[in-house]
Amino acid sequence: MEAKKQPLIITDKDRMRSWSRSVRSQGKTIALVPTMGYLHQGHISLVKEAHKHANLIVVSIYVNPGQFSPSEDLSTYPSDFHGDILKLMSIPDGVDVVFHPHNLYDYRTDNKNKNDIVNCTDSRDDCKNLKVEGVVSCVEEKGTGHETWVRVERLEKGLCGNSRPVFFRGVATIVTKLFNIVEPDFAVFGKKDYQQWRIIQRMVRDLDFSIRIIGSEVMRDSDGLAMSSRNVHLSPEEREKALSMNRSLLKAKSCAEKGQINCIELRDLVIQAINEAGGKIDYAEIVDQETLEAAEEIRSSVVFCVAAWFGKVRLIDNVEINI
DSSP states (O other): OOOOOOOEEEOOHHHHHHHHHHHHHTTOOEEEEEEOSSOOHHHHHHHHHHHTTOSEEEEEEOOOGGGOOTTSSGGGOOOOHHHHHHHHHTSTTOOSEEEOOSOTTOOOSSSTTGGGSOOTTTOSHHHHTOOOSSOOOTTOOSSSSOOOOOOOTTTTSSTHHHHOTTHHHHHHHHHHHHHHHHOOSEEEEETTSHHHHHHHHHHHHHTTOOOEEEEEOOOBOTTSOBOOGGGGGOOHHHHHHHHHHHHHHHHHHHHHHTTOOBHHHHHHHHHHHHHHHTOEEEEEEEEETTTOOBOSBOSSOEEEEEEEEETTEEEEEEEEEOO
16 A cells, blocks of 8 residues: 655745755756645645646645735634645645745744734734724734735726725735745646636736746536535535525526527526525626626626625635637
8 A cells, every 4th residue: 555645844934945945956846736724625636736737746724814804704714734634645646845834924033022913813803903994904903014915906806806805915915925935836726716816827927927827627516516615614505505606607608608698697697596595696797717807798708707695604606608
């Protein structure tokens, strides 16, 4: 029986960078799979995709407070680090490194200003006490610490950006930080988070990162529900209702392929199906695959993106339509 590969676990960013530079000096290539942990088969598929492109695989596990606002579900985001390691070890050829930093926004070299830093990886309560005008993330505080953000200004608007205004700058910033620390040749992102994937592609192009971004197809459970770490919070009844997302998207795709190209009619089809199932729509939009601009009629390749609430759980899903 073949022994399972034990990954090297690195928590320090300087050590992570040193490891990457050492193996790259030997002519080896690195693929990074960024995650927030609580891994499922969707994440595993990203690692398997990474193996097709690089010699060595780094999986980062870090729940990024920069993409959560104080009112969101950071403190309840599921975590199982030991289970994550076992799942990674079950993959053929495994992974080489798990980068698991404690706090990538804490720049203290001593404890003198310990109380000045808001660390929302521990609790959301600190965020709720911030005296900052406008929408903030869970790493913004009263005057010291992290204040540099990466914005992909047009692509971050619309879709998830409407209801989560700090989300994509938080994603772009933490991915930039991970790229600067890990220095990969490739990075793999799931296309379930379609807007996120396109934003990272655009960021890498615009900022001249020497990294190839790979989009991996949506992984689904046997019932069709897109895999998500948040699915664990669904009750059996809510999960059944959530199946309306994929079913209605597939119906809309079928209608489009048969000639129904009016986007309003296709949107209404999906919205009605989700509402009737008991979901609450956040958005349902048909947009160009590259620009993410809303389409009135399907005349080129588009993606139908949906976000909806089922109970207290917000889920996203999408389907590409190429006609």
